[in-house]
Amino acid sequence: MGAGLRIARETFRIADVDRSEVLRYLGYHGQGLSNELGDRIDDTVAHCLAVARPRATLASFAVRAVTDDAVELEACTLRLTGHDIAAHLADAREVVLFAATLGADVDRELRRLSLTDPLGQVVFDSVATALVERAADAAEARARAYAASQGAFTSWRFSPGYGDLPLDVQSSFLAVLDATRQLGITLTPSNLMVPTKSVTAIVGIHPSPQPGLESSCSICALADFCTIRQTGRTCRG
Template sequence: MVRPKPQSVDRATALRYMGAAGWQPDAASTALLDNAEQQLMKTATPRAVWRRLPGTVLPLQNCGHDLERHLKGCDEVLVMTATLGSEVDTLLRRMELTDIALAATTDAMASVLLEQVCDALEEELRAELLKSGRYLTGRFAPGYGDCPLELNDEICLAADSVRGCGVAVTGQHLLAPRKSTTALLGIADHPVTGTLAGCSTCHLRETCVFRKKGTTCFSQK
């Protein structure tokens, strides 16, 4: 299903993704951001597919303690897959050959745009479930905390992502197109928020740029 684009990309978050949190861009950098956003918004075709399932359908027994804590108290799950489309991959590859600064900027902005698309969809689903007295956690993606990337295979299969939004899983359990994501959200009959994964189980804890600065990725949001 095609999803609407936001009116603009959240530049503050894009700058954070580029390691420039709180920086005020000069004229040249603003022009670079403008160019990246213009080309990205013209190229991206956001699509998403989702499905509501009983909590016992997916094989979650060996998917880590972080996901288990996130889904605690939930008797259903919602699987989601979203993408900006293969055209964005083509755009980024072309930029990487011609203008590396523009490519890096567009890449960061594409990640933010995908997150904004997912945020909007999540809020729609949350409001719809609330009408029937059901509550939704936030999103939890494979690869986060101690949750294995292999779960991408199961989520995409359950959501029928290839037919639903054109997202496939590679042999390394990564997603194609590149600017795509999956997520699991818990559903319960009482208010639930889920639980953020901690640094102790994160796959990137040894190289994390946020930890080197004495902070965390979730404290930046």
């Protein structure tokens, strides 16, 4: 049983976004890249970094029970359902839940661009997607540091909607983290988060080192539709 991790709200300083990752989200696979477009991406990265407020809220909970198709946590109403998350957390003794977001200003900028500059919206969206992944990385790093402080190890982060963990858990997930109050993250009736550039995830805390630090395509709900794998790569790089 760990000492418990609770970070109500942390703002991350993220200095840059990798251009090649942005290009990947834009469907780039080696076409000619004009200076104009390259400059535009660089400008957009700078603009997005200025507009975004990458933040996260984190809390740890002890695992009470892992069954075949659910994970139950101590002192927490959230029940993680599905075979995939149960298998993933089979020997976890604790989990860190986190929500990360770039904030509403990014959505406002996307809306402004949707009304004025469709190409700008597409590029900005790709940059913001890359950036919110960096924010999630930063939050995950906090979880890893916490695990290390307890002499434990983390598994890769697992998000609602991945595998057979349903998006329906989002409402409880955000409530448990008080994420609406801490970060301003809200849900639509269809369980989509607004601000749209937000990530929720579960990081398992395990007694022994875990194989691999990446999710796989095999249980991805979008595997049937994926256009990235056709190019010989995955959305993880």
